[in-house]
Amino acid sequence: MGEILVPADDALLGLRQEWLQALAGERRLSAKTTEAYERDTRQFLAFLCRHIARPVRLSDIDSLRPADVRAYLAFRRREGAGARTLGRDLAGIRSFLRWLEKRGLANAAGVRAMRAPKQPKSLPKPLSAEEALAVSAEQGQLAEEPWIAARNAAVFCLLYGCGLRISEALGLTPDDFSGNPTSLRITGKGNKTRLVPLLPAALEAVRHYGALCPYHLAGEKPLFRGLRGKALQPAIIQREMQALRGALGLSDKATPHALRHSFATHLLAAGGDLRTIQELLGHASLSTTQVYTGVDTGRLLEIYDKAHPRA
The missing domain is CATH 1.10.150.130 (Tyrosine recombinase, N-terminal domain)
Structure with missing residues (x-):
C-alpha cells in the first residue's frame, strides 16, 4: 500500500x-x-x-x-x-x-471521546406523483395469492394516501375501519396522537383486502397479516416494494418510507400549508417538516410572507 x-x-x-x-x-x-x-x-x-x-x-x-x-x-x-x-x-x-x-x-x-463532525441532514427523495400512484394502485401481479396482492396495495395506499409511517400502517386494527370512517386516529412517535384524513381510495383498498384475506379480521387484532396469519412485519413490505421496483422500473429511491415523503412533498407542491402538513405527519418541529419535504429557504419565506399575520 x-x-x-x-x-x-x-x-x-x-x-x-x-x-x-x-x-x-x-x-x-x-x-x-x-x-x-x-x-x-x-x-x-x-x-x-x-x-x-x-x-x-x-x-x-x-x-x-x-x-x-x-x-x-x-x-x-x-x-x-x-x-x-x-x-x-x-x-x-x-x-x-x-x-x-x-x-x-x-x-x-x-x-x-471526541464527537464526529455534525453530519448534514440528507434530504429524503420522494417519488414522482406518477410513480407513487403506480405503487399505491398496484394490485401486484408479483404476488402468488390475490389476498396478498390486495394487502400490499392497501398498505402502500395508506403510506402514500395518509402519509403514515410503515409502523403506523401495520399497527392499524379492524376497529380503526369500522363503519365508514373519514379519518384515522394515529398514535405516532412519542405516543403523540393525530387525526389523518382517510381517502376513499385508501378505505376501498383496505375493504378489498379484508374481503379477500383468509384470516378472521376483527377487534383490536392486527389488520394486516403475513402468509401464516401472524402480524405483518415491516421487512415483508420492504421486500415487496423491492420487487415492485423491478416490475415497475422504479429507482432505488422507491422505498415504503419514500411514499410518506411523497405524500408531504406532493401536498406542498399543490399549495398545502406547511403547518398543516406538519400536523398530518406528526412532526414535533416545523424544521423537521421543512427538511422532510425538501423545502428551500426561499420557499419557506414565501409561505411565511403569505400566511404569517406579522409578515
Whole structure:
C-alpha cells in the first residue's frame, strides 16, 4: 500500500500494516473501506509529521491529544473536506488507535471521546406523483395469492394516501375501519396522537383486502397479516416494494418510507400549508417538516410572507 510514502518510523509502519491486514482479514471489511482507512491514516500521519517536524513514532501516537486531532480536522476542512469526509477521517484514526490500545501500545481515550463532525441532514427523495400512484394502485401481479396482492396495495395506499409511517400502517386494527370512517386516529412517535384524513381510495383498498384475506379480521387484532396469519412485519413490505421496483422500473429511491415523503412533498407542491402538513405527519418541529419535504429557504419565506399575520 505504498508504505514508503508514509512519514513514520519503521515500527509504527509495521503496526499500521498489521492493523490494515486485520481489517481485511479478521474484520472482513471491504477492499474500498480498507483503502479508505489506509488513505485517511496516511494523510493524518503526514499532517503529524509536519506538525512535529520529524517522522511520527509510536510514542507520538501514544501521547496524542484531542487538540492534535482537532487541528488535523481543521486543516482538512480548510482543504475543502466536508462533514462526511471528516467523519470518515476520524473513524479511521479511532479504529487505528483502538487497535493499538487493545495491544497496550497507545491510549485512545481522548480521541475516542471526541464527537464526529455534525453530519448534514440528507434530504429524503420522494417519488414522482406518477410513480407513487403506480405503487399505491398496484394490485401486484408479483404476488402468488390475490389476498396478498390486495394487502400490499392497501398498505402502500395508506403510506402514500395518509402519509403514515410503515409502523403506523401495520399497527392499524379492524376497529380503526369500522363503519365508514373519514379519518384515522394515529398514535405516532412519542405516543403523540393525530387525526389523518382517510381517502376513499385508501378505505376501498383496505375493504378489498379484508374481503379477500383468509384470516378472521376483527377487534383490536392486527389488520394486516403475513402468509401464516401472524402480524405483518415491516421487512415483508420492504421486500415487496423491492420487487415492485423491478416490475415497475422504479429507482432505488422507491422505498415504503419514500411514499410518506411523497405524500408531504406532493401536498406542498399543490399549495398545502406547511403547518398543516406538519400536523398530518406528526412532526414535533416545523424544521423537521421543512427538511422532510425538501423545502428551500426561499420557499419557506414565501409561505411565511403569505400566511404569517406579522409578515
